[in-house]
Amino acid sequence: MTTSNPPTPQPGAAAADGATLSAFQERPRRSFFYHARGFISGKPLGTVGLVIILFMAFLAVAAPLVAPKDPNKINAYETLEAPGANYVLGSDRRGRDVASRVIYGARMSLLVGFSSVAIGCAVGFLLAVTTGYVGRWPDMATQFLVDVLLAFPFLILAIVIVAVLGASTFNIIMAISIGYVPWTARIVRSTVLTMKEREFVTAAVASGASQWRIMFRHIAPNCVAPFLVVLTAGIGGAIIAEATLSFLGLGLPPPTASWGRDLQEGSSRLIESAPWLSIFPGIAISLTVYGFNLFGDALRDVFDPRLRTL
Amino acid sequence: MRAYLFRRSLIGLLTVLGVATATFLLLRIMPGDPAVAALGDPGKSGASMEQVEALREQWGLNRPLHVQYFSWLWGAARFDFGESLRSRKPVLEEYARKLPVTASIVILATALTLVVAVPAGIVSALKQDTALDYVVRVISLAGLSLPSFWVAVLIIVGLVRYFQWLPPIDFAPIWEDPVRSFKQFILPAFAVAFATIGMVARLTRSAMLEVMREDYVRTARAKGLQERLITYRHALRNAILPVMTAMGMYIGFGIGGLIVVEVAFNVNGVGRYLIAAVQRRDYPVVEAVTLAAAFFIVATNILVDVLYAFLDPRIRYT
């Protein structure tokens, strides 16, 4: 793996971890294929996961090209058609094409999954690196905050935030992302603490490097591994969280196609008379989360076997 | 040990206070008016702005924020969480009614997780890279990939369609009618546990594998001890420790699943209580329920730490 190929090809990624990744690039460069071959032969399951993720990402990016129909076009006279020649995966109660909605749904689900985890992890990462290095009261304050957030049941927090603020895409991303701050902060902090004692940091301090330089030049790059692991493993959870919010009526606003929302709409009242409405978004969610979990496992093994108990 | 417990409890208490404060502020700062929510759908009832104002006055929602906060805090300190804005009954009384329901599900789900996941994880580790191992790993990963509500919905549809049966809707406390109680809660518990089983099985497996590579296990083997003895006396006892810690943490995670499962199964537990309260902006209920949830999470974690010390003689808290 080189850093020129972030784990998920979502556009938001570069912005979110640009700071850390640029530092990461100081390592000796090997060809991309060298790493890729290593990964594929060493982690066949992770590769399966990566393939699933890439496939979904492809669907998301190329949705307008791949989707057979307009996902939001309401066809009054073709409601609830069973899967067949006209509608490959059937049509929903408003006559919208399920296949197209599943394909477009990849956009929203991946966006919400990825960006909420990226934001949450980035905040947790920055918090842990800075306060963990500085120590003393900032560190204690952060730890207290982490404790509070961990004691706040993740979904309850998300529900309260979304219910109170309203179910917009932004609010949902924010609500989910908060759940990832404490986990990342806790894991990264322990890495920061060990790094702090290492010789190269001591050397940097001795050479008169500024605190910020030490934090972001020396310590942060070494914490990227756990960060990436949490990130990948967390996306699956975030996609499920989005679906769960949808189930509780707090999902993404219409008409956006999202798997969670479509699954909820399809499973409500029509699960027996029109099962294709819920089955296909359900499969899409499970498959993608499965992919992220497989890939996350592999990534964890590669980067840091000690993190296995996560 | 005692000093440690004291310190831990103190921090725990502070944490709970932090959660309470955060909830309180979250609810007050954000838009949405409980008075409007309580008057039903004013589109049909035609509630006037005066009525809404009067209700706000009655509920003390127009007092300054800090006054509201401290009076609430003072009440909470005496276990007086106020009255539900919706039912006008004490929150504590209503909560006490729902808690046994949710507790039944949590206990059953935890038991299910332990009974299924730990053996599965151990077998998976012992038979590493056999077909059995793959099956366990694939299924446990699948458990993490299915949303809880979806599992619940599928269970319900299957039961109704093929057995025309669903768990009884009237709550039966376990101390009164254990059989009925079991019937009522085992399926919701399964839906909740589906995800945690996956997590814990994976965790047990990796912990076991790690422990099996440790020196003392190798020593035990070298001594010529029976493999079974090694497994249970040496490996398992050590592997179970991280699993326990994680179980403590998963409680918080499980609560999320609990809410949707209670909604799907129409179980009158704390989760449904909370959801209804959030939807109606029933502040006192939301505050009390999150406070209680935080309390249970913190308490479980402290309990796990204490248990840890008992199970692992190497650990000495000071």
Next chain:
Amino acid sequence: MISRRRKYGIWSALFMALALGLALAFVAACAGAEEDADDVEAEPEAEQTEATAEPTASTSESEFEGFEEVEVAEPDAVAAEARLAPDGQYGGILRTMTGDDPATLDYMKIRGIGTVQRTNPAGNMLWRLHPLEEGRVLNDLVETWEIADGGMEYTLRLKEGVQFHSGSLVADRPGAGTSLDCADVKHTLEKFGNPEWSQSSNYVYAIASIECPSDLEVKLVLSAPDSGLVQKLSVGWSAIIPSEMPYEDMETTVMGTGPFIFKEHITGEKAVLVRNEAYFRDGLPYLDEYHNFVIPDWDAMIGIFRSGQLDMTSPHQGVGPQQASVIKESNPEVIVDLRAKLWWNTFGGPLDKEPWSDLRVRQAFSLCLDRVGAGEVYTYSTNVPGGYQPHWTQWSLPSEEVASLMTLGISDQFGANMDARRAKARELLSDYGGYSPDNPLKMDFMGDPVWSGFAYYQDTMSDCGFDFQLDEVADFSVAEQRRIEGNFFLGEMYGVTGVVEPTLIYADPFITGGGTNMTGYSNPELDELYAQLVSEADAATRVDITHQMERILLTDMPSVMIYWYDEGMAWWPWLKNWCHCDAGYYSILNMEEVWIDMDEATRLSRPSDVASISQ
């Protein structure tokens, strides 16, 4: 090592393939079910009559009789007519459900079906509606009554010896054990008519004063004749409370003279009512207890019903043709009854402001909308487009005329000639001129389940040159605020047919100052006709006036769709004498005549025995 990992990969692939296969099999299996559903849809009429044949023979055919011909049956005759021979039947516990859980038990303040279901079995009203014959009213607490002074004065004689609930359950409730007298009726009707305490105050706007000549005599003096008064007092929101009971107590407790005593209400869970042993009708009620569970999740409700733990679904609610076929398929013995129900989309916008103040814009809107298509989107074609009055009654204009009115004569069929209609709509809009697509009309809506319907509006409207910006609003206060700012609000309105009495359908949404008149619609001509309709006694003239009002509304309102669509309920065959009647909330009031023909233990040991017993 790697080969083993590959093996894991194969397992994983196998698992996913298995899941996919199962899913496809499930879909295939259910696609078969879908075909069945189509069959049912094709013949909704047949399904209906078949399902309802047993309990109610004649419903929709009956005609409303004129005002002075309101028939009043003697109570004993009613009982004999409405119920089967009650020999030796088992009483039992009736388990019903409701989807919403209103914050208050005050059935005058919140008149949703949730409140009615849990409070009405505890009360009696002055009159109630005949279960089988529309327009016919039965005496409930009234013994005899007469109208004098050209419909300006009603004198009612109350039944003697009727007592409010008594006993240990209600010991601390005010008025327990007292006898019904005129003061109670006065106390109740004064609340019912006060907008501060009642959602239905406009039902009794005509009552000027209530007098008590003697204990059992009530005199209602009207300010204007109101031919619908007796019907309106029979609908179910005016159960009599004791005069000792303060109005605010109705929020948390229920008192009445009815067949069941309100025992408890656990918010979010259930309400429990128990038999009133001292009920004034001897031998009634049959049931021992009446439980009303709160089940907000629709699928949970249907699931629990099908598992036999509910005796019926919520009256008039929630079961559509698709669900009916699913239920019928797995539980053929269940009785499913679907009925036409009024439903329309409503505007909550300023009809007095630009652009809607211009008739051309409103007409363009009506022209542009394909009601058949919208019906498909909303109710999967299980509906009949029509006017505001039930299409099977004399009150309704013929379907051709309704269509023709809405399309300015372009077509006399719904959903036809859409191109010509849209062309005309564009023409009207460009005539109007003041509307610019750069400045889209702002349309707010509440509640996302109906979202796609509104999106359909947006879609089709854009074909005619309307440009809507759809915004979902969080709650009504926000919508209200935005409405004042000039936004339009879209909502849906629906109701059971209730009483087929035209004034009830017009009163709230269209008359100036009506209870749910969110458009601010105000048409003096319509108000005038309404006043005439209310005081007119002659049946033929009333039909005529109603038709005139329909014509005005259909051309003048930006007519949104109005449907009579099929929705209904299901119940198990062991529930006896249950009447899913058209006459509004009669059924719930009539709980006293229902019983369960199966003992508790057998019922709960389902499903093994059910098939044999139910037959």
